[in-house]
Amino acid sequence: MKSRTLGQEFVKGLWAENPVSRQLLGMCSTLAVTNAVINGLAMGLAVAFVLVSSSLLVSLIRKVIPNQVRIASYIVIIATFVTIADRFMAAYFPPLSKALGPYVPLIVVNCIILGRAEAFASRNSAGRSLIDALGMSLGYTIALVILSAVRELLGSGTLLGRQVIGAWFEPWVIMLLPPGAFLTLGILIATALFIEQKSRRRRPA
Amino acid sequence: MNLLLLLVSAILINNFVLHYFLGICPFLGVSKKIDAALSMGVSVTFVLTLTAVVTWVINHWLLIPYGMPYLQIVSFILVIASLVQLVEMFVRKTSPPLYQAMGIYLPLITVNCAIMGLALLASLKEYGFAETVVFGVGAGIGFTLAIVLMAAIRERLDLADVPGPLRGAPIALIVAGIMALAFLGFSGMIK
Numbered sequence: 126m127k128s129r130t131l132g133q134e135f136v137k138g139l140w141a142e143n144p145v146s147r148q149l150l151g152m153c154s155t156l157a158v159t160n161a162v163i164n165g166l167a168m169g170l171a172v173a174f175v176l177v178s179s180s181l182l183v184s185l186i187r188k189v190i191p192n193q194v195r196i197a198s199y200i201v202i203i204a205t206f207v208t209i210a211d212r213f214m215a216a217y218f219p220p221l222s223k224a225l226g227p228y229v230p231l232i233v234v235n236c237i238i239l240g241r242a243e244a245f246a247s248r249n250s251a252g253r254s255l256i257d258a259l260g261m262s263l264g265y266t267i268a269l270v271i272l273s274a275v276r277e278l279l280g281s282g283t284l285l286g287r288q289v290i291g292a293w294f295e296p297w298v299i300m301l302l303p304p305g306a307f308l309t310l311g312i313l314i315a316t317a318l319f320i321e322q323k324s325r326r327r328r329p330a
Numbered sequence: 331m332n333l334l335l336l337l338v339s340a341i342l343i344n345n346f347v348l349h350y351f352l353g354i355c356p357f358l359g360v361s362k363k364i365d366a367a368l369s370m371g372v373s374v375t376f377v378l379t380l381t382a383v384v385t386w387v388i389n390h391w392l393l394i395p396y397g398m399p400y401l402q403i404v405s406f407i408l409v410i411a412s413l414v415q416l417v418e419m420f421v422r423k424t425s426p427p428l429y430q431a432m433g434i435y436l437p438l439i440t441v442n443c444a445i446m447g448l449a450l451l452a453s454l455k456e457y458g459f460a461e462t463v464v465f466g467v468g469a470g471i472g473f474t475l476a477i478v479l480m481a482a483i484r485e486r487l488d489l490a491d492v493p494g495p496l497r498g499a500p501i502a503l504i505v506a507g508i509m510a511l512a513f514l515g516f517s518g519m520i521k
Contacts, residue, residue, distance in 0.1 A: 150355075152351070152355060152358070153352055154351075157351040200407055200408070200411060201408070204403050204407050204408075207403055208400060208401075208403050211403065227447060227450040227451055227454055230402070230446075231443050231446055231447055233403055233407050234442070234443045234445075234446045235443075236355060302510075302514065303348055303351065304507045304508070304510040304514065305507070306507075307510055308503070308504055310503050311496075311499075311502075311503030311507060312500070312504070314499055314500045314503065315496045315500035315501075318494075318495040318496075318500065319494075319495035322494065322495060
């Protein structure tokens with residue numbers, strides 16, 4: 126753990142420990158909001174804000190918090206930042222906030238954030254935690270954008286609301302509905318595992 | 331009549347797992363054996379019902395009259411965490427066999443998005459007290475139904491020859507997708 130350089134700390138969130146494809150964390154929001162790229166991107170950024178700020182704060186005050194009440198304190202810290210993100214979105218991007226519905230407040234129970242606070246920020250310096258949180262949130266956002274791009278492209282033939290596929294294309298409405306979320310994520314994770322297995326076979330460790 | 335409609339729709343149509351994507355972590359994590367899934371479902375139903383009552387009271391008697399709805403997220407999560415802790419202590423003292431059955435799942439429920447989701451959805455849809463409680467019970471039964479069905483399928487899946495990269499989470503997600511597809515059929519029941 127200690128031997129990792131800062132660069133490796135950042136990169137691990139993108140692939141090797143990607144919160145979505147590897148750790149299967151934060152599934153609720155991942156599946157629920159990814160019916161359009163803009164929603165997936167907004168969710169990714171909101172999670173990034175909460176994750177980075179709470180990781181930073183937790184690692185700064187980790188020596189002050191008594192061990193017995195640490196989880197409760199983390200939850201209060203996270204809930205505070207989620208409230209900020211939620212109010213900010215409701216004030217500046219009302220349509221987006223409406224589209225995401227209860228899933229922005231639900232970031233508070235997103236396991237990624239509490240998981241990083243407990244597993245990483247509580248025992249590492251502020252700088253390291255910041256890098257770790259940035260990597261994790263970037264990995265999460267990328268996964269969300271890929272997932273929502275597939276669903277939006279197949280479900281309505283658009284990307285970011287712009288028509289990409291010609292009029293001949295009959296949209297697969299199912300991709301926008303809940304089953305499409307489960308199926309797409311399942312296939313995406315299987316693809317990630319497939320690539321991983323292929324590359325491991327090529328250069329045995 | 332309206333309450334009955336709400337109950338049925340919470341169980342089958344707006345199923346918490348397959349429609350709102352709430353409680354996916356336990357749905358994928360604790361669905362390998364039917365009896366474990368059943369215990370998890372019962373524990374979640376119990377906590378959901380309690381949460382529905384308590385958060386409604388807090389929201390309508392405390393937060394709204396004093397103009398502090400922005401404290402919803404913080405207060406709900408604290409209430410849920412302490413509620414789960416209380417239930418755990420109560421069950422441990424009063425019924426050891428029940429504690430054996432659902433004890434290990436209780437702490438996990440704190441970070442179960444279904445509980446927080448119920449509190450937020452009930453407040454978002456501006457449900458009255460009776461509606462909130464019925465919504466909570468229905469959500470719990472719906473969750474139990476989904477997780478037990480999932481466990482039953484996965485017990486069979488263990489014997490199947492699943493291609494390498496699909497093993498584990500991917501095939502579970504695809505199964506969930508097909509289940510969600512089947513549950514979509516119920517949406518014709520109520521307009």
